[in-house]
Every structure is written in structure tokens, then in C-alpha cells.
Amino acid sequence: MNIQLTSKSVLVALATSLGVSALIALAFCFLRPFNSVVYAPRLRFADAKHKPPELGPSPLAWIGPLAMKEDVLVEKIGLDATIFLRFTNMCRNIFLVLSLVGCGILIPVNVVGGKQMYNTSGWSVEGLMKMTPQYMYGGIFWAFVGCAYAFNTVVMYFLWRNYKAVTRLRRAYLDSPEYQTSLSSRTLMVTDIPKSLRTDEGIVRITDDLKTTPEVPRAAIGRNVKDLPNMIEEHEEIVMKLEKVLAKYLKNPNKLPATRPTCKPSKKDEAYVDKNTKVDAIEYLAKRIERLEREIRTVRESVDRRDAMPYGFASYESIESAHSLAYLAKRKHPQGTTIRLAPRPNDIIWKNLPLDPKTRRWRRLINNVWITLLTLAWMAPNALIAVFLTNLSNLGNVWHGFKTQLEQNPNFWAVVQGVASPAITSLFYYLLPSIFRRLSIQAGDVTKTSRERHVINKLYSFFVFNNLLVFSLFSALWAFIGGVIEKTNKENKSVMDAFQELHPLVNTLVALCSVSPFWITWLLQRNLGAAIDLAQVANLAWGSFRRKFGSPTPRDFITQTAPPPFDYASYYNYFLFYSTVTLAFAPIQPVVLLVTALYFCIDAYWKKYLLMYVFVTKTESGGLFWRVLFNRMLFTAFFSNLVVVLMVVSHGDPYRWQMLAAMIPLPLMLLGFKIYCKRTFDDQLAFYTKGESHKGVEAALPVDKESRRRDRVGVRFGNPALYKKLIVPMVHEKSQHLLAELYKGRLHDDGQDVSGYSDVYAMKRMSHERPGKAAPAAAAATAPFEIVKETELDFENFKDRPEFSEEHGGGGEAYGRSADVIRPGTPGSLSQFGGSERGRSESRDSERTYAEDVGVQYPKGYHSTPSALREYSPSPERGHRGFENVPVAGAGQYGLYQVRDETALLGGAAPMGRGTPYERGTPGEDGEAGEYFRGRQF
Structure with a gap:
């Protein structure tokens, strides 16, 4: 009954996902020309430079403009949005290639290798379970070791290729006229300034401790605005x-x-x-x-009239001066301060700038405590979902009345298991991002970009632990406990004897094979979510409901017609989590590779439309999310290797230790690849120059000293x-x-x-x-x-x-x-x-x-x-x-x-009272450079 119910659930999920998604996409095609407020707000409001191509009235007119090249996309939608699309395309390519490797090798191995066991035993095993490794033992698992190397190689290749592309895009961004003419590009942010140096002049002294530049920076100490x-x-x-x-x-x-x-x-x-x-x-x-x-x-x-604050800014006349100083300050703290490139003013979380390092450390500790408590609190409902909703036969084992209903209406409960179960799991996703944003601000993040990166980290850690590990392992634990109870009751054995006979690792792998169909149905439903996102169903429904039944204010009407901001943290977390689930279960159930490849093939196209015509980037980071994504993808590959280790340990006798020894280089490969990419690309991503002369667009954009x-x-x-x-x-x-x-x-x-x-x-x-x-x-x-x-x-x-x-x-x-x-x-x-x-x-x-x-x-x-x-x-x-x-x-x-x-x-109005400005002397004129100033000596 369980296997038949599982197979029907997957078929129901496939039918509802593809069928309903196709209907929603078709409805979008016909509704789009009549509602530009919802489906093309960027086209209505963006200026000529950022405006996407015009769309015709035909239902399929939106498809043609999506062929826009990447370099043009950077100009139209920004670097963050372009890198998001590149990451989506990278995931699509990874899983397309892995589908060929995984399904082409592992499915035949599993089907052929397990055939002897279930034929000999007379078991009735349906097709989906035949593709899992639970019926195999021995040397055949060398195929999984080889696939682990293949998986790592594919992931590293695409990461390396895209790291190079992101670096190229980032360098072009640094050379762009917008960046060259921005004030933040040549400004440093100095924090943790001691009291004795909390003046504009003190900031100059701090920067001179690192390096003396040809020009004196224009400094500004922060003001205390209190409440x-x-x-x-x-x-x-x-x-x-x-x-x-x-x-x-x-x-x-x-x-x-x-x-x-x-x-x-x-x-x-x-x-x-x-x-x-x-x-x-x-x-x-x-x-x-x-x-x-x-x-x-x-x-x-x-x-x-109030005290100065422990932070300030120093702006230089050239980008090279600011970036070379920021590069020197990476691991140095002159006068106990921290110096970094200034973010854009609208990216700063101002209330966190005055925090001292001790306060930040304490707040981070408290933040981690809250996240831990939230994670533990979610374990109980998550375990109940994992044990009962992913496999309704488990609920029937403890509730005999429900077991009768399950046997009488298997088709109905197959729909419930295939649709309702993953949907309930997804509901919790919508609350977490806002919770983690608040916690990250309380922890002391000084920019919205760093806050969003930390939100990605926290969301991803929470999902992997609670929604993957706990969710999957609790199902395995329940099956193991049920087996122990059955042996103690029916065979009158002690708990310890029953525990040893059941082989915990073997039963863990079997339980993971049993829960793998749930993740297939869950990943299939992501296509439905992508279609709903494309059609902007929530915005349409909520806007119509509020206008008809609510009392919207003029401000509500105005914001409702505005392009909505794109939630990078949530979308990146979804894609990373999908990738982790897929690579974790790929050795167990290779079909998940095909399902995820299908999802990214569809959503990569739809998200491109949304970013071109619907969403806007609220705070442009200039592509600073990439390293977070890179590190999480490496962890995903490592996690997949651990699943292969579990399979080898539980079913690999008599070649268990040889296989484990052969897998030792796998984490070393990933670590070495991480170090290589860090040394090769990271400084190019972060700094316009490390000190040497950089010839870019400076010749075309001469320094306007008056404007500076x-x-x-x-x-x-x-x-x-x-x-x-x-x-x-x-x-x-x-x-x-x-x-x-x-x-x-x-x-x-x-x-x-x-x-x-x-x-x-x-x-x-x-x-x-x-x-x-x-x-x-x-x-x-x-x-x-x-x-x-x-x-x-x-x-x-x-x-x-x-x-x-x-x-x-x-x-x-x-x-x-x-x-x-x-x-x-x-x-x-x-x-x-x-x-x-x-x-x-x-x-x-x-x-x-x-x-x-x-x-x-x-x-x-x-x-x-x-x-x-x-x-x-x-x-x-x-x-x-x-x-x-x-x-x-x-x-x-x-x-x-x-x-x-x-x-x-106000022509002719007098300027405010001020002192005589000082100028730094050149080397050989007033002594050592950086130490003496005309009219003032330090």
C-alpha cells in the first residue's frame, strides 16, 4: 500500500505541477497586454537608459525581448539582477549535465543491481523504488564513488566558469561611467574611531597611517543624531x-x-x-x-552641538587612491579603527554605525541564540510533518481508524500526500526572511547588502538543518523505532537485540529511499510556484480584494502601481536549497536531477521576464552576492559526498574501507578549488586597483576638480x-x-x-x-x-x-x-x-x-x-x-x-563662518609626506 500510494502521489504531483503551470502561463500570456500596471511596471516608469524593450499586444510578444544579451542586461536591470539570472542559468546547466551523468549511470546500476534481491525474495517493487540503491550490496557501490567524483567535477567546472564571467562583469561595472562618477566609489568608511580622533582632521590622520596619497581626502565625521x-x-x-x-x-x-x-x-x-x-x-x-x-x-x-560619533568618511579625488587604501586596510586596523570602501549612502544602516566591536560581538551572540531557539522550536512540527504527512501509512500504523480510511480511499489520500504535504512545508518559508532581517539588523549589520547576505546564510542553514536533515532523518528515525517496537512485541526480544538486528545505518538508507518520493513531489510543485510568480497572482488577487473590500489610502494606490522590489535573499535561498536537496538525493533517487533540471529550464526564462519588466533592485550591491552563492554551492557538493559515504558504509561490504579511502580526496578537491578561486578572483571583485595604475575609462572621464x-x-x-x-x-x-x-x-x-x-x-x-x-x-x-x-x-x-x-x-x-x-x-x-x-x-x-x-x-x-x-x-x-x-x-x-x-x-549670500583650510605639503617641501601640513603640524 505504501509503495503504491507513493507512486500515485508522484504522478499526481507531476500532473498538477505541469498542467496547472501551463494553464497559469497561458492565462498570463492573454492577461499581460491588458494590465501593464502589474505585468510591466518597469516599462512604464524606467528612464530611457533602464527601460526594457517595448512589448506588443500579441499574447507571445513578451518572448522575443528575452533574447537580450548579458552586457545589455547589466545596463537595463543592473548587475545584481544580471548575476541572479546568470546563477539561475548556471544551476540549469549543472543539473542538465548531472541528469545525463546520474540518470545515465545510476538508474541502470540500481535497476540491474537490485533485481536479483527482490526477484529472489519475491517482493513486488514498483518502478520508482527500483531506481534506489536499497536492494544492492557489495562492490557495485564503486559506481557511486565514481559518480561522486563526476558530480564534484561538474559543479566545480561551472562554478569556475561563472566565477570568471562574474569577475568580467564586475570589472566592467567598476569601469562604467556610473561607478566612475559616483561619490562612494572613491570614499572610505572609517568605523570604531577613538575619541581623541573624532574630528574631520582625525580621519585624515587615520588614513595617513596606512598610506600617504597625493591628495588630501575630504573627511566628514559622523554627527550624533541620538533619538x-x-x-x-x-x-x-x-x-x-x-x-x-x-x-x-x-x-x-x-x-x-x-x-x-x-x-x-x-x-x-x-x-x-x-x-x-x-x-x-x-x-x-x-x-x-x-x-x-x-x-x-x-x-x-x-x-x-552634540558629540561626534565613532565613524566617518574620507573621500578622495581618484578612485585609485581610495581602493588602494582599502586594499591595504583589509587586515590592518590603524588606531584600532576599521577602514573599508564606503557603500552607497542608501545602503547604510545608520543606527548600527556607532556600535563598538564589543557590542557587535554580544549582539551577534544573542542573534545566534535566537536563531538556535527558532530552529529548535520548529523541529517539533517539522518532525510531525516528516513522519506523518510525507508517508500517510505511518499515521495509519498508530491510528487504526485512519488506516481503514486509507485502505478504502487510496486515490484521495494519494492526492493529499502528493499536494497538501509539500504545500504545508512551503508555508513557513514566507515568514522566515522578515524574521531573519530583523535579527540581522539587531546583530549590528552596517549595510543592507551585508544584512541580505547574512539573511541568505541564516535561511540556508535553517532550511538545510530543519527542512532537509531533520525532516528526512526523523522519517528514518520513526521507521527505525517502529521496527524496534515490532521486534520487541512480536518476537519478544530486548531493545538492544532489536537495535543490533535492525542495523541503524542500513535502515537509515532505506528510510531515505522511502522519503525520496516526497522530495520529487515537492520539487515538482516548484514549477507551480514559478508559474504563480510569473502571473503575479498574489499581486492581482490582493490588489483587487483591497480595492473592493478594503479602504486603501492614496499612498496604497500609489505604491500598488510601483514596481515591486526583488527579494534576492529569498530567491537565492530557494535556489540554493533546491540544489542541495537535489544533490543530496541524487545518489539515492537520480530522478530528482531531471525534476530540478526541468524546473530551472522553465524558471530561468520566466525570472528573466520578471526582472526585465516587473521587479526592480531596491539596493544595488554591484554583484556582491556571488561569493555567498559560490560557497553554498561548494557545501552542496560536499553534502552530496556525505550521502555517498553513508551508502558505502551501510551497503558497501566487503569493500567498505577501500571505497572510503578512495573518497578522501573529494573534500580536499573542494577545499583546494575554494582557495584557488579566492586567490585568483576575490581581489578583482572587491577592488578597482590594489595600488598599481589602472587604465580604464579615466581618459574618457577626466577628473573635474571643481565638481570634486x-x-x-x-x-x-x-x-x-x-x-x-x-x-x-x-x-x-x-x-x-x-x-x-x-x-x-x-x-x-x-x-x-x-x-x-x-x-x-x-x-x-x-x-x-x-x-x-x-x-x-x-x-x-x-x-x-x-x-x-x-x-x-x-x-x-x-x-x-x-x-x-x-x-x-x-x-x-x-x-x-x-x-x-x-x-x-x-x-x-x-x-x-x-x-x-x-x-x-x-x-x-x-x-x-x-x-x-x-x-x-x-x-x-x-x-x-x-x-x-x-x-x-x-x-x-x-x-x-x-x-x-x-x-x-x-x-x-x-x-x-x-x-x-x-x-x-540667494545670489551673493555669504558662506558660513569657517577656519582657514590647511593643505598637506609635498615631499621635500615641508618635511616627510603625511606628517606636516601648511598652517598645522601633527
């Missing part, structure tokens, strides 16, 4: 909560609910003593937003909490006339800008329709809210706003607004965020000094008001930029924009 990020985060949460309250209450403006919405005051709100009394939600949330805005403004105005002097390192690599624009509640236009009745507080613009430092700090609100003219009273009356028209509920109208583009395009990179690219001729007052920019003194080093008793002291002229934080003041001699769309102070936070002339507005 400002938490206040801004709380402000955003309250704004969105107010939006939801208003959207629900104003769903039908012509027929409002009888009672106004209420809520309980926040526990963080000190203005309310009784936190259990319900208050009017609209009045309370609006007033709390106002109070938070005032508090944020107060903190921002006083932030420069306007880099504004302190602003571009400043904590966004200092200048991030505060979001404002969005209200649909149909409810605009009710705002005066709903909210009795401030309904006019008070002329104050709490969204950041601005050159137009107290200007009146300007008209959006009539540039240069003041906004009418009706517009001013909606000052605390942003009114959004029905025709504007589309991401196209908001893709230039950081609050939307940061989540759906990496800070606007896909839309031609990269925050990290230096554009020559850009005035110093224009920030990468579209508003005015406040930095620090134009001098290369601040004149702040450190004293143990009072902390950081600032010289006279270093003011703390927003108007004093200007690094450059626009003036006529800087040139005329014409007109720019920039946010208006006091109104920009409400989404109202005006057109103004940046240079004419």
Missing part, C-alpha cells in the same frame, strides 16, 4: 495610521459614518496620562504629528535623519471639502519647514499650477494634508519622491535619479534628494576640537541654525542653472512644488 531617527520613524507610522483612519472614515464622503473614529493614546505620548481612555482619532493623530514635527525641528537645529570640491561628503554621507523630508498625510481629492470640518487645528501654512534644511526656510507656499505665484487660500487651507487627485494616483507622479522611490527603485536609480552620482555643475545647495542641501564647512577639515570633559567644541561662526549649515551659497559667479523643480520650504513636505531659479534666489 532623531526613532522620532522620524514614529512620525511616519502616525502619518500612515492617520491616512488609514481618514480613508476608512471618508470612504463615502457623501455619507459619513454616524460616529467619528476613536483610538487610544500612544504609550509613548507623554501628553496623555491615562492611556486607556479613547480619544478622537483624527484630532489626536493630527495634533501628535504636529508635536512630533516641532520636536524634530528642535532636535535638528541643535544636533551640531563640491562633493559635500558630510551631506551625502550624513545621516538622513538630519535632512530627510517628513511625509504628510495624503487625502483623496473627493474628501478635500470635509477637511475643515474634520480637523479644527492648524489648517494654514505656518511658514516653517520641518522636512530638513532649506534655502527658502520661511517662504510662502507657491502655486503648483502657476510657477512663481503664491498659492491661493484654498490650497493653503489644506496645509497639514496633501491632496491627491484621482488622476494622480499613479507611481509615475511620485517616482521622484524619496519616500516612494527608495522602496521601489533604489533611491530613484532606475528612474535616472541616482543619489550617488556626481553631476558636474550641480550647485552646492541642491541635494541628491531633490531639495536644498545643508552640509558642513567648505574647509577640508572642521576646526572642532575634542576635550575629555566637554566633548566636541565648535569654533565661533559654526552655527546650529538651518541657515548656517550651508556648505556652498549660490551666487552669480557659480553660473546660471535656469529653472529646477524643487520642494518649497514649509510646503514641500505637503507635496506642493514650485519652479524657482536656484542661483537668483
Whole structure:
């Protein structure tokens, strides 16, 4: 019964997987031309450079553009997405080749080698079980040893080939105009700075301890923003909560609910003593937003009086200088600091930068404890699924009523075992990534890229241990315990005698052969998941449900039309886990190789469409995921070798020890290959140069020293909490006339800008329709809210706003607004965020000094008001930029924009007070290079 049920389950899984996947893919072909919001958002919003080819209206028009070459893909979708597709294609090629090797050798060996045993014994064995090695013993297992060498060789060959290709793509990325003109490409991030060196000047001294470069770096020490990020985060949460309250209450403006919405005051709100009394939600949330805005403004105005932080940045005029210093600093810690290449500003997790090494180590320890507890907690339900749902006959053995049902309705329970069991296992996958992201941030990761790499590591470790080892071995353990109980009860033997007679290793291999059909059905269902992903079924269903039955806010409508970010950590983990399961069970059940090869053949094609037309990369790492993938694939090959070891030990007599000795070189091969690739490729992946001259596109991109002097390192690599624009509640236009009745507080613009430092700090609100003219009273009356028209509920109208583009395009990179690219001729007052920019003194080093008793002291002229934080003041001699769309102070936070002339507005304004900058002397002029400076001696 068990074998027949298993075979039927595999057939059911095959039929449902291929049949339903084909139907979903066919539905996608006909739905795609009529819904570009879901099926081609990148085509709608990307700029000319990143825009994929146009798609025709025919159902199969999407197939042709997928032939795009890899070099063009890098430009269109980015290096991370291109490497993801290359990794998918690599997995496809690996399993296609292994299918030929594994199925061509192992299936005939298993069928022929086991035939004598089950024919002699008179056993009825179906075809699927005949392909397993459980009926063989002796020297025939030399074939598995040989296949282990073949598997390792195939995996290493494709890894080596793709390592070379990834290195080529990475070098082209480093030579690209985007990287060459970015500020982060020539900036170093310095952490763990001691108190005595927490100044701009101190950062220069630290870098000079490593190497003296021809140019003095522009340094910027970090500012202590204390609770400002938490206040801004709380402000955003309250704004969105107010939006939801208003959207629900104003769903039908012509027929409002009888009672106004209420809520309980926040526990963080000190203005309310009784936190259990319900208050009017609209009045309370609006007033709390106002109070938070005032508090944020107060903190921002006083932030420069606080102590400096133990991190900072140093920017050089040439990429070679920054990368050569980063290469020298790989294993050195001058003054106890850590120096590395600076990530992009939008990649930094700012709240973790101030953490000291001791705190990071402690947090990592706590993080590992939580992950261990989560892993152990999942073992119990995982074991129950492994024992009963993968093999329903086990449940029948302990539940006689169910056994009767199983015998009476075998076809129905075959469907349950083949479909429901793998589906339940997959449900847990969707929760883990978010859990591990939170844990990685708590552990002290300083960049989103490193956080995602650690999430891949944690997810993969969790899946391999819990969903593969525990899942498979518990099934084996249950079968072994059942055998011991049967012998002790029926044959009256002791537990020890029964244990010895059953041979634990032999029964473990037999149990693994029995559970292998489950993994075939599970892998078959991955095709169904890939089809659902292509058709964006979840987005279609959830969007339709929310519009019809929910009360979506204008912000919800806008984000729903935006390109969704691609979850690299989850997808990479899935592919790695599929590969590990396949290679682990390939010696036991070679059919899994064919199933996985089929999956990657289909999904490699579908994922290419999704990355070209649907998804965007939220934070571009420049291909830094590759080494994580490489290491996990090597582990996968090693794990497959361990399975062959188990087979040899349990069934290899009398040649067991000879076979084991022959397998000793296998892990050494993998280790040696790892060391070779590390020494050959890793430095090329990480550094533009290790110190020698690098001739790339520098000749075509000459250094613009004037623009380099306007880099504004302190602003571009400043904590966004200092200048991030505060979001404002969005209200649909149909409810605009009710705002005066709903909210009795401030309904006019008070002329104050709490969204950041601005050159137009107290200007009146300007008209959006009539540039240069003041906004009418009706517009001013909606000052605390942003009114959004029905025709504007589309991401196209908001893709230039950081609050939307940061989540759906990496800070606007896909839309031609990269925050990290230096554009020559850009005035110093224009920030990468579209508003005015406040930095620090134009001098290369601040004149702040450190004293143990009072902390950081600032010289006279270093003011703390927003108007004093200007690094450059626009003036006529800087040139005329014409007109720019920039946010208006006091109104920009409400989404109202005006057109103004940046240079004419504050022409001739004086720069902030500063000290005389110093310059480093050249060798032989002021003594030893790096030790003496004009006007200052260290």
C-alpha cells in the first residue's frame, strides 16, 4: 500500500505541477497586454537608459525581448539582477549535465543491481523504488564513488566558469561611467574611531597611517543624531495610521459614518496620562504629528552641538587612491579603527554605525541564540510533518481508524500526500526572511547588502538543518523505532537485540529511499510556484480584494502601481536549497536531477521576464552576492559526498574501507578549488586597483576638480535623519471639502519647514499650477494634508519622491535619479534628494576640537541654525542653472512644488563662518609626506 500510494502521489504531483503551470502561463500570456500596471511596471516608469524593450499586444510578444544579451542586461536591470539570472542559468546547466551523468549511470546500476534481491525474495517493487540503491550490496557501490567524483567535477567546472564571467562583469561595472562618477566609489568608511580622533582632521590622520596619497581626502565625521531617527520613524507610522483612519472614515464622503473614529493614546505620548481612555482619532493623530514635527525641528537645529560619533568618511579625488587604501586596510586596523570602501549612502544602516566591536560581538551572540531557539522550536512540527504527512501509512500504523480510511480511499489520500504535504512545508518559508532581517539588523549589520547576505546564510542553514536533515532523518528515525517496537512485541526480544538486528545505518538508507518520493513531489510543485510568480497572482488577487473590500489610502494606490522590489535573499535561498536537496538525493533517487533540471529550464526564462519588466533592485550591491552563492554551492557538493559515504558504509561490504579511502580526496578537491578561486578572483571583485595604475575609462572621464570640491561628503554621507523630508498625510481629492470640518487645528501654512534644511526656510507656499505665484487660500487651507487627485494616483507622479522611490527603485536609480552620482555643475545647495542641501564647512577639515570633559567644541561662526549649515551659497559667479523643480520650504513636505531659479534666489549670500583650510605639503617641501601640513603640524 505504501509503495503504491507513493507512486500515485508522484504522478499526481507531476500532473498538477505541469498542467496547472501551463494553464497559469497561458492565462498570463492573454492577461499581460491588458494590465501593464502589474505585468510591466518597469516599462512604464524606467528612464530611457533602464527601460526594457517595448512589448506588443500579441499574447507571445513578451518572448522575443528575452533574447537580450548579458552586457545589455547589466545596463537595463543592473548587475545584481544580471548575476541572479546568470546563477539561475548556471544551476540549469549543472543539473542538465548531472541528469545525463546520474540518470545515465545510476538508474541502470540500481535497476540491474537490485533485481536479483527482490526477484529472489519475491517482493513486488514498483518502478520508482527500483531506481534506489536499497536492494544492492557489495562492490557495485564503486559506481557511486565514481559518480561522486563526476558530480564534484561538474559543479566545480561551472562554478569556475561563472566565477570568471562574474569577475568580467564586475570589472566592467567598476569601469562604467556610473561607478566612475559616483561619490562612494572613491570614499572610505572609517568605523570604531577613538575619541581623541573624532574630528574631520582625525580621519585624515587615520588614513595617513596606512598610506600617504597625493591628495588630501575630504573627511566628514559622523554627527550624533541620538533619538532623531526613532522620532522620524514614529512620525511616519502616525502619518500612515492617520491616512488609514481618514480613508476608512471618508470612504463615502457623501455619507459619513454616524460616529467619528476613536483610538487610544500612544504609550509613548507623554501628553496623555491615562492611556486607556479613547480619544478622537483624527484630532489626536493630527495634533501628535504636529508635536512630533516641532520636536524634530528642535532636535535638528541643535544636533551640531552634540558629540561626534565613532565613524566617518574620507573621500578622495581618484578612485585609485581610495581602493588602494582599502586594499591595504583589509587586515590592518590603524588606531584600532576599521577602514573599508564606503557603500552607497542608501545602503547604510545608520543606527548600527556607532556600535563598538564589543557590542557587535554580544549582539551577534544573542542573534545566534535566537536563531538556535527558532530552529529548535520548529523541529517539533517539522518532525510531525516528516513522519506523518510525507508517508500517510505511518499515521495509519498508530491510528487504526485512519488506516481503514486509507485502505478504502487510496486515490484521495494519494492526492493529499502528493499536494497538501509539500504545500504545508512551503508555508513557513514566507515568514522566515522578515524574521531573519530583523535579527540581522539587531546583530549590528552596517549595510543592507551585508544584512541580505547574512539573511541568505541564516535561511540556508535553517532550511538545510530543519527542512532537509531533520525532516528526512526523523522519517528514518520513526521507521527505525517502529521496527524496534515490532521486534520487541512480536518476537519478544530486548531493545538492544532489536537495535543490533535492525542495523541503524542500513535502515537509515532505506528510510531515505522511502522519503525520496516526497522530495520529487515537492520539487515538482516548484514549477507551480514559478508559474504563480510569473502571473503575479498574489499581486492581482490582493490588489483587487483591497480595492473592493478594503479602504486603501492614496499612498496604497500609489505604491500598488510601483514596481515591486526583488527579494534576492529569498530567491537565492530557494535556489540554493533546491540544489542541495537535489544533490543530496541524487545518489539515492537520480530522478530528482531531471525534476530540478526541468524546473530551472522553465524558471530561468520566466525570472528573466520578471526582472526585465516587473521587479526592480531596491539596493544595488554591484554583484556582491556571488561569493555567498559560490560557497553554498561548494557545501552542496560536499553534502552530496556525505550521502555517498553513508551508502558505502551501510551497503558497501566487503569493500567498505577501500571505497572510503578512495573518497578522501573529494573534500580536499573542494577545499583546494575554494582557495584557488579566492586567490585568483576575490581581489578583482572587491577592488578597482590594489595600488598599481589602472587604465580604464579615466581618459574618457577626466577628473573635474571643481565638481570634486563640491562633493559635500558630510551631506551625502550624513545621516538622513538630519535632512530627510517628513511625509504628510495624503487625502483623496473627493474628501478635500470635509477637511475643515474634520480637523479644527492648524489648517494654514505656518511658514516653517520641518522636512530638513532649506534655502527658502520661511517662504510662502507657491502655486503648483502657476510657477512663481503664491498659492491661493484654498490650497493653503489644506496645509497639514496633501491632496491627491484621482488622476494622480499613479507611481509615475511620485517616482521622484524619496519616500516612494527608495522602496521601489533604489533611491530613484532606475528612474535616472541616482543619489550617488556626481553631476558636474550641480550647485552646492541642491541635494541628491531633490531639495536644498545643508552640509558642513567648505574647509577640508572642521576646526572642532575634542576635550575629555566637554566633548566636541565648535569654533565661533559654526552655527546650529538651518541657515548656517550651508556648505556652498549660490551666487552669480557659480553660473546660471535656469529653472529646477524643487520642494518649497514649509510646503514641500505637503507635496506642493514650485519652479524657482536656484542661483537668483540667494545670489551673493555669504558662506558660513569657517577656519582657514590647511593643505598637506609635498615631499621635500615641508618635511616627510603625511606628517606636516601648511598652517598645522601633527
